[in-house]
Amino acid sequence: MKNARDGRARILEGALRRFSQDGVSATTLARLRQDSGVSVGSFYHHFASKEHVFGVLYAETLRMYQDEFLKVLAQAETARAGISGIVAFHIAWCGDHPDRARLLFGERPPRRHEPGGPETAELRKGFFGQVIDWWKPHARNGDLKHVDVTTCYVLWLGPAQELCRLWFAGARTPGQAEIETLSEAAWLCLRQTPES
Template sequence: MAPKQQRGEATVDLLLDTALRVYAASGRQGFTVNAVTAASGVSFGSLYHHFGSFDGLAAALYIRCQDQLCDPVVAAVTRSRTARTGVQAFVKAYLDFTREHRDVATFVHASAYSRYLTAHAKEVAAAKEAKFAAIASWMYARVAAGEVAVLPDQMIEVLLVGPVAETAHRWLAGTYEGDLDEAIRVLPDRIWRSLRAD
């Protein structure tokens, strides 16, 4: 790799790392282009050169954080032999990641309806689809095998991801009264009942 390209990649990583730290320390209100450039020492011009806009930086950070969350979840699910153990693996991997990587999980969950995701909707959707393709393929095989109910794709996604993501969101916000270990014990069977073939 050429030195100029190495410097460019190092700058991108520095900006993304700094943006996450700024968000973790200051929340949505303090997550500004001025805060990120001041904390990173990178100029406005360099930020705009690499990301096009502050929304572009935020969307790139969201995709990076989403990837970090999805990688262990996808690995856990696709190693599972049955639909039931896959659901258990999904819940555990997702909530374990949330507990162990709070800053990353907070940014993913807090970004759901943010302007920067709207501005980069196609890019974000493509990245998400690429990550979840392995889980979708794994799930289709379980539907074909008669383990999982024949349901529309989006309904399967809502039934699998919805309860886990909402639990993580509330825990991160401090509004979840239970603990994550309890959720890991209870959710898999409840979600499995909603997905299993009758």
């Protein structure tokens, strides 16, 4: 039983590194088996395909990111603290988990082929529901704009995500000045402004 668990863990660990390094499309099933050191039979005992491995890793990583995101958001005492705190969290999380960040925010299949299947769809639904629950009172109070989820995500984390992509591609590590600039930019984009 222990060897079976070890084999599955080795496949996932090797796949995470390989997907991060080469991308999902360029990674072959043979390479995943070679990296993990498992036999063909052992691989198929745990996973049906390369896409299955990716789906499991993706769902696991998405849950990890979302859980930590929601903890940061729950601790925010103001709308501005929430917006700024999440920008800083996103950049720090990507730095702490670069392989997982590349997996989560890099190469993405079309939505109709959601990695992880129904489990991932449910994770997203629950996550965005909790973010909306945090957002609505701030919008009613006049602190945050009334925006749809997609626009909110792009304005809130789009620049931070692009900064992380550049960082992973070889740009210098972002410093506190960049984090503060992006946090302020997100706040200015998402706060409600009085009508003139």
